[in-house]
Amino acid sequence: MSYDDKMSAFAELNAKREKARAEAELRVKETEVRIPEIADINRRLAAVGPRLMQLGIEGGDDFEEKANALHEEHEALICRKHALLEEHGYPRDYDLPVYSCKLCNDSGYVDSRLCSCVREAIVKRAYYSSGLGKALEGQTFETIDMRYYTGNTESGASVKEQMRYVVGHCKAFATEFSPGKESLLMIGGSGRGKTHLASAIGREVIKKGYSVVYESASNIVNNFEAERFGRAYSNDNQRYFECDLLIIDDLGTEFNTQFTLSVLFNLFNSRIINGVSTVVTTNLSLKEIESLYKERIFSRLSGDFTVLPFCGKDIRRQRKGTQ
Numbered sequence: 001m002s003y004d005d006k007m008s009a010f011a012e013l014n015a016k017r018e019k020a021r022a023e024a025e026l027r028v029k030e031t032e033v034r035i036p037e038i039a040d041i042n043r044r045l046a047a048v049g050p051r052l053m054q055l056g057i058e059g060g061d062d063f064e065e066k067a068n069a070l071h072e073e074h075e076a077l078i079c080r081k082h083a084l085l086e087e088h089g090y091p092r093d094y095d096l097p098v099y100s101c102k103l104c105n106d107s108g109y110v111d112s113r114l115c116s117c118v119r120e121a122i123v124k125r126a127y128y129s130s131g132l133g134k135a136l137e138g139q140t141f142e143t144i145d146m147r148y149y150t151g152n153t154e155s156g157a158s159v160k161e162q163m164r165y166v167v168g169h170c171k172a173f174a175t176e177f178s179p180g181k182e183s184l185l186m187i188g189g190s191g192r193g194k195t196h197l198a199s200a201i202g203r204e205v206i207k208k209g210y211s212v213v214y215e216s217a218s219n220i221v222n223n224f225e226a227e228r229f230g231r232a233y234s235n236d237n238q239r240y241f242e243c244d245l246l247i248i249d250d251l252g253t254e255f256n257t258q259f260t261l262s263v264l265f266n267l268f269n270s271r272i273i274n275g276v277s278t279v280v281t282t283n284l285s286l287k288e289i290e291s292l293y294k295e296r297i298f299s300r301l302s303g304d305f306t307v308l309p310f311c312g313k314d315i316r317r318q319r320k321g322t323q
């Protein structure tokens with residue numbers, strides 16, 4: 001998980017906790033004004049802690065006895081306050097903070113472990129800062145519909161069998177992910193589920209706590225171009241080099257120039273040297289990649305990436321019933 005995502009999840013939780021406490025403080029004031037006896041009870045309750053501490057300092061043989069008596073006094077005061085609140089038409093917990101998370105009372109920790117509310121908030125933030133936002137929300141391993149993979153490939157193999165292998169490989173890649181272990185090149189025509197599987201991988205890897213960036217090839221190239229002409233800070237593009245998993249969607253749709261080629265080669269090369277993983281999706285065939293990107297990039301992609309060929313008919317068109 002990224003430091004920023006974690007910090008902003010905690011900042012949000014702290015703000016919620018402060019708000020819950022401030023609102024409770026107002027309710028305390030309100031009840032003390034309306035029911036003066038409660039003001040007196042609250043003062044006595046606040047003195048219990050210091051009195052217990054004083055007993056501890058004094059020590060003595062009767063410490064336990066005195067501490068028990070103090071505990072009983074405390075319970076009796078709480079009981080009396082509850083009764084007073086209810087008598088005046090308030091719920092008995094009226095002056096307590098209402099926290100958004102009952103597990104950790106908005107502290108973020110349960111038994112010194114991160115609370116599930118913080119974990120969920122971090123993952124949610126990571127989805128958005130990774131680029132795997134709302135548009136790709138439903139694209140998980142669970143929502144892959146194998147029924148659309150029918151018939152045979154050009155070489156006569158079963159489309160379903162081949163896609164079972166591809167999906168299985170992607171799942172294993174995600175669940176056993178470790179940065180730099182493997183990179184994937186997903187090839188095949190549009191509408192074969194490449195983007196779906198790439199984003200499913202991204203979500204799983206984020207859940208495991210790794211940093212993920214998901215971006216189209218054309219956006220990446222545009223961002224480097226902006227940096228080159230001073231329209232952006234180079235820091236913004238640093239994430240493409242540093243994240244544990246970079247998902248480059250739709251390689252081949254970016255504008256192809258000498259500059260583009262050097263940006264992409266530099267990116268692939270640096271990531272391999274840095275020991276981090278990359279997933280690339282493309283509608284191009286290996287032959288087209290070779291002729292479009294020249295030897296240097298082609299040998300990187302074919303040599304250092306596991307090639308996953310997607311096959312079958314266009315799923316989007318099948319869904320619309322046009323095929």
Ligand SMILES: [Zn+2]
Pocket residue numbers: 101102103104105106107108109115116117118
């Ligand atoms: Zn919590």
